[in-house]
Amino acid sequence: MLSHLVVGAGLYFGDSIFYVITFLLLLWIVKVLAWKPVTKMMQDRADKISNDIDSAESSRNEAADLVQKRQTALANSRSEAQTIVNDAKTNGQQQREQIVTQAQTDAQTLKQNAQKDIEQERQDALVNARNDVADLSIEIASKIIQRELKADDQKALIDSYIEGLGKQHES
Amino acid sequence: MNDGPVSTFQFLGLTFSTANIASASIVFVLVVALVFFTSRHLAMKPTKGQNFLEWLIDFTNGILKGSIPTKEIGGFGLYGFTLFIFLFLSNELGLMFNIAMPNGATIVRSPTSDPITTLTFSLMTLMLAQFAGINKLGYKTHFENYLKPFKVWIVISIFEEFTNFLTLGLRIFGVIFSGEMLLGIIWKLAASHGIATMIVAVPLEMAWQGFSAFLGAIQAFVFVTLSSVYISQKLEVEE
Numbered sequence: 389m390l391s392h393l394v395v396g397a398g399l400y401f402g403d404s405i406f407y408v409i410t411f412l413l414l415l416w417i418v419k420v421l422a423w424k425p426v427t428k429m430m431q432d433r434a435d436k437i438s439n440d441i442d443s444a445e446s447s448r449n450e451a452a453d454l455v456q457k458r459q460t461a462l463a464n465s466r467s468e469a470q471t472i473v474n475d476a477k478t479n480g481q482q483q484r485e486q487i488v489t490q491a492q493t494d495a496q497t498l499k500q501n502a503q504k505d506i507e508q509e510r511q512d513a514l515v516n517a518r519n520d521v522a523d524l525s526i527e528i529a530s531k532i533i534q535r536e537l538k539a540d541d542q543k544a545l546i547d548s549y550i551e552g553l554g555k556q557h558e559s
Numbered sequence: 560m561n562d563g564p565v566s567t568f569q570f571l572g573l574t575f576s577t578a579n580i581a582s583a584s585i586v587f588v589l590v591v592a593l594v595f596f597t598s599r600h601l602a603m604k605p606t607k608g609q610n611f612l613e614w615l616i617d618f619t620n621g622i623l624k625g626s627i628p629t630k631e632i633g634g635f636g637l638y639g640f641t642l643f644i645f646l647f648l649s650n651e652l653g654l655m656f657n658i659a660m661p662n663g664a665t666i667v668r669s670p671t672s673d674p675i676t677t678l679t680f681s682l683m684t685l686m687l688a689q690f691a692g693i694n695k696l697g698y699k700t701h702f703e704n705y706l707k708p709f710k711v712w713i714v715i716s717i718f719e720e721f722t723n724f725l726t727l728g729l730r731i732f733g734v735i736f737s738g739e740m741l742l743g744i745i746w747k748l749a750a751s752h753g754i755a756t757m758i759v760a761v762p763l764e765m766a767w768q769g770f771s772a773f774l775g776a777i778q779a780f781v782f783v784t785l786s787s788v789y790i791s792q793k794l795e796v797e798e
Binding site: 401402403404406407408410411413414415417418419421422423425426427429430432433436 | 575576579580583584587590591594595597598601602603605609612613616636637638640641644645670673675676678679680682683
């Protein structure tokens with residue numbers, strides 16, 4: 389049964405050499421056919437998975453950043469809106485006050501002008517009236533004088549008249 | 560199993576066994592066919608064949624990683640992978656086919672049921688271990704490992720190399736050879752007394768075939784595991 393194991397009875401070293409050559413050839417064929425492409429594919433896959441994990445991580449961070457930015461922007465816009473409303477309110481208030489003040493000032497000015505005008509008119513009227521009275525009195529005086537011109541009477545009359553005018557004017 | 564006459568032939572002054580050459584050629588073709596048909600249309604998303612092949616590669620790489628540091632595996636991955644499928648198919652071949660020539664000499668059986676095969680692979684592994692050790696550590700460090708922990712240890716170290724060579728080769732040979740031999744004996748029993756023994760022996764034969772298939776896988780696994788252990792021993796400096 390084990391006769392072939394006895395040295396000299398047929399220990400076939402040729403087989404050994406055949407096996408070594410066959411196996412080396414097999415190694416080469418397996419390497420070219422399967423080992424290289426498959427291990428390369430496995431490596432590629434491992435790389436892809438790790439890349440995917442990395443990119444997922446980065447896009448997650450990006451999304452978180454965007455959310456952060458959006459929230460900041462939202463808060464900013466809220467406060468901005470608040471500011472705008474406040475500004476508008478303040479502006480409106482100021483304008484209102486300005487308009488009212490302007491109106492008051494205008495009214496004041498108008499009133500003063502009117503008073504001035506009235507005063508002016510009154511003065512003018514007074515001056516006119518005085519002139520008229522003087523003219524009238526002169527006319528009256530000349531008419532009276534034409535009738536009976538006596539120097540004494542005349543003098544007394546003019547004095548009293550002038551005195552009367554002064555009193556009238558003072559009052 | 561080669562109980563009867565052994566068919567041999569001479570070539571270039573060397574003796575060849577027909578059974579070994581024929582069986583090894585069949586296994587060679589089977590291995591090439593296996594890796595060829597499973598490695599077609601490689602894709603990022605693996606399909607059936609590619610899944611199987613990748614699983615096999617992961618499996619043998621896993622065996623190697625058990626003893627060799629991951630960064631030093633390199634080409635040993637290819638060696639372990641090819642060795643594993645070659646030995647596995649060799650172990651299983653004899654369970655399915657045991658073809659004899661008319662004169663009784665077997666020509667197709669497990670190549671691993673012949674010690675010359677297994678010892679060749681054993682020697683190949685140990686040579687590879689030596690080569691890897693010298694390649695990584697240099698001649699001086701590599702051979703100084705034999706003198707550690709003390710100089711007298713060299714006797715044991717060299718003896719250990721020899722026993723490694725024998726045990727690695729003969730373990731797988733013993734299991735596969737005995738498996739095939741028992742299959743033959745059971746078959747003889749089945750054929751001995753007609754239908755009566757056939758009924759008893761056929762289930763026995765089937766059970767033993769199943770067990771042998773299991774043992775064949777285990778032995779291929781053990782061979783690759785021990786190969787990686789022997790290689791890894793040569794890759795490190797002993798304290």
